[in-house]
Amino acid sequence: MSDTTEHTLLACFDESVQGVALFDSQDVMLYANSAFRSMLAVPVVDSLTWEGLMRNCHAKRKGLIIADDDIGAWLSRVQRKRRAASVRTFESDLFDGRWLWVVESTHADGHVMVVATDITELKTTERTLRQARDTALVHANTDSLTGLFNRRYALDWLPKEIQAARLGHRSLCVGLIDLDDFKEVNDTHGHQMGDHVLKHLADKMRCHMRPADTISRIGGDEFLIIFPDTSLADASCALSRVRQAIAHADVTVELAGVKYSFSAGIAELSHEDTSKSLLQRADTVLYAAKRGGRGLNMM
Numbered sequence: 001m002s003d004t005t006e007h008t009l010l011a012c013f014d015e016s017v018q019g020v021a022l023f024d025s026q027d028v029m030l031y032a033n034s035a036f037r038s039m040l041a042v043p044v045v046d047s048l049t050w051e052g053l054m055r056n057c058h059a060k061r062k063g064l065i066i067a068d069d070d071i072g073a074w075l076s077r078v079q080r081k082r083r084a085a086s087v088r089t090f091e092s093d094l095f096d097g098r099w100l101w102v103v104e105s106t107h108a109d110g111h112v113m114v115v116a117t118d119i120t121e122l123k124t125t126e127r128t129l130r131q132a133r134d135t136a137l138v139h140a141n142t143d144s145l146t147g148l149f150n151r152r153y154a155l156d157w158l159p160k161e162i163q164a165a166r167l168g169h170r171s172l173c174v175g176l177i178d179l180d181d182f183k184e185v186n187d188t189h190g191h192q193m194g195d196h197v198l199k200h201l202a203d204k205m206r207c208h209m210r211p212a213d214t215i216s217r218i219g220g221d222e223f224l225i226i227f228p229d230t231s232l233a234d235a236s237c238a239l240s241r242v243r244q245a246i247a248h249a250d251v252t253v254e255l256a257g258v259k260y261s262f263s264a265g266i267a268e269l270s271h272e273d274t275s276k277s278l279l280q281r282a283d284t285v286l287y288a289a290k291r292g293g294r295g296l297n298m299m
């Protein structure tokens with residue numbers, strides 16, 4: 001390579017947006033372009049080594065983020081990986097918020113060339129997409145009015161709970177709830193008040209059931225609760241607690257004077273049950289509760 005070409009090459013490296021650095025076989029930094037110096041906050045010292053550079057980042061909290069209080073332990077861990085392969089690639093984040101994609105190539109004579117590319121924009125897009133996916137997943141499983149799980153989630157989840165109950169030799173109950181004369185609430189007080197009642201019931205269920213119970217709205221005024229590790233008597237108690245909470249609610253303040261009640265059918269998992277048969281039995285007793293005068297639990 002002619003001197004002119006070498007000179008041009010170095011000038012191009014120095015203007016490059018990619019960080020480029022070269023270390024000798026003893027890990028002394030021989031060259032770093034300005035992008036690399038900015039990324040890693042390279043101090044101006046003679047015979048700077050890779051270890052010195054890392055210690056400087058750690059101590060000054062500049063350049064590379066080293067998420068370990070014990071820099072000695074971190075260095076010995078990373079030193080083992082460096083030069084272990086001819087090419088090593090990894091992501092690094094910087095104190096100034098940037099993300100780098102780093103390619104470290106070890107040459108036969110022990111020199112290590114480091115090329116770092118700023119991937120902050122890609123990481124930001126990735127994070128935005130991940131957040132959007134998480135939000136979409138939550139929406140797909142949630143009833144938008146009450147914030148409870150929706151029908152799709154509950155019906156997908158029930159077989160998994162059944163399997164877990166069988167594997168763990170534990171009991172499992174389901175409770176189906178249906179509001180009583182809810183059409184009348186809507187017709188008399190308006191749809192908005194009807195929505196308010198649905199949200200009120202959802203809040204009371206959240207307050208009076210265990211975190212392990214899966215509470216879902218599976219239809220207009222229908223709810224399904226999956227009670228893992230619960231006997232019929234305990235599931236009935238949980239529903240009665242909700243009923244009591246509604247009965248004792250300050251209807252004037254909480255519901256603008258509107259009163260409501262619900263009927264519930266509870267069924268316990270048997271050896272022969274499928275999700276479908278379990279729900280069918282709960283549905284049968286729910287309608288017995290309706291016929292029996294409403295405002296009741298039946299099992």
Ligand SMILES: Nc1nc2c(ncn2[C@@H]2O[C@H](COP(=O)(O)OP(=O)(O)OP(=O)(O)O)[C@@H](O)[C@H]2O)c(=O)[nH]1
Binds near residue numbers: 178179182
């Ligand atoms: N406000 C409101 N009403 C809803 C919603 N979804 C369904 N409904 C209403 O819920 C009512 C359900 O009525 P029905 O199934 O006839 O039952 P009911 O009047 O509760 O009578 P019983 O179940 O026999 O006690 C209907 O009037 C629906 O329009 C909703 O999201 N918001």
